Amino acid sequence: MADLAKLKADLAGIAIEDNPAIVKQKSRDFFWYSPVLKRQLDHVVGDLVVTPKDEAEVIRVLAAAHAHGVAVTPRGAGTGNYGQAMPLAGGIVLNLAEMNKVTAIAPGRVVAEPGVIMAKLDAETRAHSGQELRLHPSTANTASVGGFVAGGSGGVGSIRWGGLRDLGNVIRLRIVTMEASPRTLELSRFDLHKVSHAYGTNGIITEVEMPLAPAYDWVDVLVGFDDWMDAVRYADALGNEDGILTKEIATVAAPAPFDYFLRHQKFLKREQSVVIVMVAPHSLDAFLAFTGREKGEIVFRADTAQDLKGLPPAFELAWNHTTLRALRVDPSITYLQVMYPFPDHQKKVARMTELLGDEVPGHLEFVRFDGKVIPMGLPMVRFSTEERLDEIIRIHEEEGCPIFNPHRYTLEEGGMKQTDDVQLAFKREADPDGLLNPGKMIAWEDPNFDYRAKKTFLFPGLQAAG
Amino acid sequence: MADLAKLKADLAGIAIEDNPAIVKQKSRDFFWYSPVLKRQLDHVVGDLVVTPKDEAEVIRVLAAAHAHGVAVTPRGAGTGNYGQAMPLAGGIVLNLAEMNKVTAIAPGRVVAEPGVIMAKLDAETRAHSGQELRLHPSTANTASVGGFVAGGSGGVGSIRWGGLRDLGNVIRLRIVTMEASPRTLELSRFDLHKVSHAYGTNGIITEVEMPLAPAYDWVDVLVGFDDWMDAVRYADALGNEDGILTKEIATVAAPAPFDYFLRHQKFLKREQSVVIVMVAPHSLDAFLAFTGREKGEIVFRADTAQDLKGLPPAFELAWNHTTLRALRVDPSITYLQVMYPFPDHQKKVARMTELLGDEVPGHLEFVRFDGKVIPMGLPMVRFSTEERLDEIIRIHEEEGCPIFNPHRYTLEEGGMKQTDDVQLAFKREADPDGLLNPGKMIAWEDPNFDYRAKKTFLFPGLQAAG
Numbered sequence A, B: 001m002a003d004l005a006k007l008k009a010d011l012a013g014i015a016i017e018d019n020p021a022i023v024k025q026k027s028r029d030f031f032w033y034s035p036v037l038k039r040q041l042d043h044v045v046g047d048l049v050v051t052p053k054d055e056a057e058v059i060r061v062l063a064a065a066h067a068h069g070v071a072v073t074p075r076g077a078g079t080g081n082y083g084q085a086m087p088l089a090g091g092i093v094l095n096l097a098e099m100n101k102v103t104a105i106a107p108g109r110v111v112a113e114p115g116v117i118m119a120k121l122d123a124e125t126r127a128h129s130g131q132e133l134r135l136h137p138s139t140a141n142t143a144s145v146g147g148f149v150a151g152g153s154g155g156v157g158s159i160r161w162g163g164l165r166d167l168g169n170v171i172r173l174r175i176v177t178m179e180a181s182p183r184t185l186e187l188s189r190f191d192l193h194k195v196s197h198a199y200g201t202n203g204i205i206t207e208v209e210m211p212l213a214p215a216y217d218w219v220d221v222l223v224g225f226d227d228w229m230d231a232v233r234y235a236d237a238l239g240n241e242d243g244i245l246t247k248e249i250a251t252v253a254a255p256a257p258f259d260y261f262l263r264h265q266k267f268l269k270r271e272q273s274v275v276i277v278m279v280a281p282h283s284l285d286a287f288l289a290f291t292g293r294e295k296g297e298i299v300f301r302a303d304t305a306q307d308l309k310g311l312p313p314a315f316e317l318a319w320n321h322t323t324l325r326a327l328r329v330d331p332s333i334t335y336l337q338v339m340y341p342f343p344d345h346q347k348k349v350a351r352m353t354e355l356l357g358d359e360v361p362g363h364l365e366f367v368r369f370d371g372k373v374i375p376m377g378l379p380m381v382r383f384s385t386e387e388r389l390d391e392i393i394r395i396h397e398e399e400g401c402p403i404f405n406p407h408r409y410t411l412e413e414g415g416m417k418q419t420d421d422v423q424l425a426f427k428r429e430a431d432p433d434g435l436l437n438p439g440k441m442i443a444w445e446d447p448n449f450d451y452r453a454k455k456t457f458l459f460p461g462l463q464a465a466g
């Protein structure tokens, strides 16, 4: 065990918290969406929370932690779903919430500290020049931009701009390395991939430069369809309407909208599947014409609704908020992340609906992926056993629908199931002692891990962390 | 022959021009790009040019012309390529150039009179709120927005927003009908189709409401490739990069860029095909990374070029400006308009290149079409005879590449080769005497015309108009 007292002394002047209740709270994220992760990670807790107020303090923290061999796990707002921000080996939780300034706004771009909440960033860029982030997760009201880049993938706006992985959706990152003398590095172009979606395993992001899009007064609309596949076809066609500017298109299969969207329930019919749309005001007319022709029933329009009090924005019915609302009503629900590849995506959705029915209620987020509109599935799953969950995953994969498994806390198992050489190489450079967010990169922890063996990786440190 | 003297008396107070030289000039457009139309239309001339300054004057002109049975052919700036604005039956050329005010600008939309030049409109919306038209033809510096809606199809911006035909790319049109008592009508949603791209045959547009997009300081870039199909693949892939914001992507096959883009010649290599790109400044970094990876050679960048004096903007190398520049060097050149349908578009381009070689030098404009990126071809054609031109068209069609024939002055022959029932029905309503732009809508002039007979429609009035 490292000498925490000495470490604390080294950090004099920087905000430190070791109240166990608070440390426990800041050691957790939304991992409990997954019954698997809940079993594995529920006991995980760090030793202390350190809250730097600027990059200089980040450098001091990393230098001190490096000197004492203490693990450091960065944390934005802790809204990740895979335990990304949980300190599997204990040590320092590096809370970036106080580094929350927007530092520059220009046409098409914003520079900010990593801890700023995305809704706050958007409010500033909107007030400044009618701009907003291209993409945000449905947690925009609570999550940090740095956490989004390091741990998220896409969300609201992906129907227009694709995902965070796409070239151009992050412009520049500034990071601090975990070494005796931490360095600051500026990453752009293909180098961004080194730390984007790397869970903070190979550098602490201290500044982001993100592209902006125009901020419109997006209109929330819910469109009802008696038939699920009609809703899917409509959503797909809407996403392919080049002249209709939307920021969000999602479909949720009946009866989930009625059963789980409690605040909107009065607008919904239980037997109707729902398409969730955010449309630009100047595209509303065209959208209504299109929807009429496609025989969608407009069941809710925020611009004409009598009373919006208590109603969340439409995007908080979408992405993982769909799961959240379902979970609140029925705690046995969890979810999956499915890709339905172009051009057979509609057939594949129909096939999975046919095979799995109400055990896996449909939820699709339409996004641009390599230039084409496809649905990314975030289906709800009525959880029974981990074995059955694995079986459901296998059924998807056998039908040609790759799964990004949200029941795994490692980068590889949640993603491409193979070593990311770029991220691994950069970890060797930027965190040679393996102290940043230990246990999340299998390639580092166990280079010989066999992904085909279908065994889950278990980080040895997980035991020690308890 | 109508009594023009009486007609003129009825128009007292409205600007009228009957100087033959000016009337002749205002009776012509860019029809001469086509050797076929040049032969057919060269003698066409109206009787007088009337220039209303507001909608009230338009109403007076139409009422008087209707009373006297005189044809009226609207004219924006007369930059159309198919003789759209040419008065085949003589009569009045209704010059809308003086109705050129921008009347309202709001987030995402602009309201304007039809005669405003698009570059001027863009300058106003840019100064007002950093906005600009989603789409403009490469003639933005000379053409009117009303003429674009009534006679154009798409252009710069279509890689992002599709074409004018797409729902949402025109919001609202106000028109005046050709009746004893002309009515004003507001058209929106699917009704827009009644007069969009109808060549002014069924109503005079007196106001347009168009959607706006953010105006960035687009960077002009030319990318060189030693191989034509490498250029095509690169351009296609760039169009499918969801995070890289471009406004224009076109490819022109070697040696045309070097031979015809004289002002840019010093940057070009004769053996290289060129990709013409307009990219947003905040996407430039990602664009350069992408281009480097794809082994494109950046031969010109407007943001770093030493001296831009005398260089036209990149979009004036694209669309029909490519043809224009070729024509200026080699007057024997004309062009075609080809669609290469998704998903076999690349194969089809390669096939046509193989079949037609240097007789039909490649020029592709990448656009979004029904949600997918495809190349629309505007290939140059080394003209020999009309028979050979028809043969080249047939070869395209046999290979599954539909042609929109720019050597025809009628809506149908230049377009879908069938009656547009909506536009025809609306002409019955709005122009019952058939006085608006006579000779352009076959469905009206000759309902029994047989498109399969492959004979060109000849408007009887064409003789009389001489």
Ligand SMILES: Cc1cc2nc3c(=O)[nH]c(=O)nc-3n(C[C@H](O)[C@H](O)[C@H](O)COP(=O)(O)OP(=O)(O)OC[C@H]3O[C@@H](n4cnc5c(N)ncnc54)[C@H](O)[C@@H]3O)c2cc1C
Residues within 6 Å of the ligand: A029, A030, A073, A074, A075, A076, A077, A078, A079, A080, A081, A084, A085, A086, A096, A114, A115, A136, A137, A138, A139, A142, A143, A144, A145, A146, A147, A148, A149, A150, A151, A152, A153, A154, A155, A156, A198, A199, A200, A201, A203, A204, A205, A206, A319, A320, A321, A324, A437
């Ligand atoms: C209801 C709900 C809905 C959601 N919807 C979406 C969605 O639509 N799209 C989506 O992508 N995600 C979604 N998520 C997941 C998550 O909310 C987002 O990815 C969010 O952006 C994470 O931000 P955060 O500040 O909470 O990050 P955290 O959870 O705090 O951190 C995420 C990861 O980034 C690392 N990290 C944080 N800050 C830094 C830094 N400065 N430097 C280096 N590493 C750092 C952490 O160690 C962790 O590995 C959702 C989650 C919930 C609970």
Ligand SMILES: Cc1cc2nc3c(=O)[nH]c(=O)nc-3n(C[C@H](O)[C@H](O)[C@H](O)COP(=O)(O)OP(=O)(O)OC[C@H]3O[C@@H](n4cnc5c(N)ncnc54)[C@H](O)[C@@H]3O)c2cc1C
Residues within 6 Å of the ligand: B029, B030, B073, B074, B075, B076, B077, B078, B079, B080, B081, B084, B085, B086, B096, B114, B115, B136, B137, B138, B139, B142, B143, B144, B145, B146, B147, B148, B149, B150, B151, B152, B153, B154, B155, B156, B198, B199, B200, B201, B203, B204, B205, B206, B319, B320, B321, B324, B437
């Ligand atoms: C070099 C060159 C490049 C070009 N590039 C493009 C391109 O990229 N994309 C494209 O779509 N086109 C292109 N064109 C064609 C043309 O320039 C555009 O379509 C342009 O927008 C037409 O506008 P205009 O004001 O010149 O219209 P005009 O030529 O004056 O008129 C076009 C048609 O609309 C009718 N009309 C005009 N005003 C009204 C009105 N107020 N009410 C009703 N009817 C009206 C006319 O009768 C005519 O039928 C190009 C032409 C040239 C010569």
